[in-house]
Each structure stands twice: as C-alpha cells, then as structure tokens.
Amino acid sequence: NAGVTQTPKFQVLKTGQSMTLQCAQDMNHNSMYWYRQDPGMGLRLIYYSASEGTTDKGEVPNGYNVSRLNKREFSLRLESAAPSQTSVYFCATNRDRGVDEQYFGPGTRLTVT
Amino acid sequence: GENVEQHPSTLSVQEGDSAVIKCTYSDSASNYFPWYKQELGKGPQLIIDIRSNVGEKKDQRIAVTLNKTAKHFSLHITETQPEDSAVYFCAAIITGNQFYFGTGTSLTVIP
Numbered sequence: 001n002a003g004v005t006q007t008p009k010f011q012v013l014k015t016g017q018s019m020t021l022q023c024a025q026d027m028n029h030n031s032m033y034w035y036r037q038d039p040g041m042g043l044r045l046i047y048y049s050a051s052e053g054t055t056d057k058g059e060v061p062n063g064y065n066v067s068r069l070n071k072r073e074f075s076l077r078l079e080s081a082a083p084s085q086t087s088v089y090f091c092a093t094n095r096d097r098g099v100d101e102q103y104f105g106p107g108t109r110l111t112v113t
Numbered sequence: 114g115e116n117v118e119q120h121p122s123t124l125s126v127q128e129g130d131s132a133v134i135k136c137t138y139s140d141s142a143s144n145y146f147p148w149y150k151q152e153l154g155k156g157p158q159l160i161i162d163i164r165s166n167v168g169e170k171k172d173q174r175i176a177v178t179l180n181k182t183a184k185h186f187s188l189h190i191t192e193t194q195p196e197d198s199a200v201y202f203c204a205a206i207i208t209g210n211q212f213y214f215g216t217g218t219s220l221t222v223i224p
Contacts (some may be wrong), residue, residue, distance in 0.1 A: 041216060047172075059211070100145045100206055102159075102212060106156050
C-alpha cells in the first residue's frame, strides 16, 4: 500500500517548456488535490477533483491545467512554464470532500529557469 | 475566504522543554482544525486534529486546544525530542470546503 505517489521527484525546466506532474493513490479515495508550497506562504490550493470526472479551480489556478484520468490518478500540467512556477508541488487525497483528513504525497520540486 | 495566521515562524527549544505554536482563523464557520508535521524532503503528515465541538485533545506528548470564541487554536508539544524538529502547519476547514493552511513554523529541538 503505497498511499499517495508523485512523479517525478525533481524537475528543471526552461521558461516556456511544458510538463505534466503525475499523482496516483491506492487508497480508494474520491477526492484529490494539487497544492504548491512556497517559502513563507504555506500550502496553496491550485486545483481539486471532488470525484472522478470533475475538476475545479482552487486559490491559484492560473498557468495550470489538470486531468482526473480515473479514480486513482490526477495530473497537473504546466503548458508554458514560468519562473514564478518554481515551487514544491504536493498532491493530496481524502475519502470525500466532506470528510476531512487529507493525505499528502512526497512532493515534486520544480525549478523553472 | 478563510484567513489562517500562524506564529511563530521559527521556534528553537532545548530538548525536554515544551513548544507551543499558535494559529488564528477568521471564519467562525470553520469546524475542523488539523495539524501537520513536515519533515525535510517529505510531504505533510497529520499528527493531531480537533473538531469545533471539542476544546482539547491529547495524544501522548502532543495536544491541541481550541478557543472558538477567540478563534484560535494551539499545538502543544511536551518533553520535546530531536526527532520533533520539523515544520508544523495548522489548517482550518469548513467541512466540504477547501483547506486553508497557516504559513508554517520551523521547530528546532536542540539536544
């Protein structure tokens, strides 16, 4: 039981390049989330998926797109990376949006030069 | 939306002493308050939580208190150990809505 996994762990991009961050969970949870973590700013919600087939914007969605591929997988795409997107990205899940405890993946450290 | 403030941003204590981290929130509808511990290079991990119908909760060396009237809640770690060194985050949630996190407290326990 791996819980929440994320790939890759590290990535360096040049400005304008695109990439997709992958997240998978084996907890049979319905809801999945993408956060970014920046120094002094805590965790900020980018997008979430309350259930398979649905996605919604969070606090900081600009420059990102998401896909809820199936119940297990939720990907985050940067179409044209910018230095302001340098951050650590965390995927999280919980059983349902109305059930509170969230479980986090190990994170992806992204640097955009 | 909700606004969560967390203090202090850094905290150093001697091993065996107690550590206290405080958070305030703005939305009186918030009803769930978890605390997460994040070790270097890892994702946040839930260590304790409290719901709005409870004033205090304890789990071995850690405890959380909630004052709904004042809209603040605190994490208390007693008999600190070097392995308690980490970044701690509070959060406030209205069930069914998004999590609002504090900005984190970097705790260092000095052996």
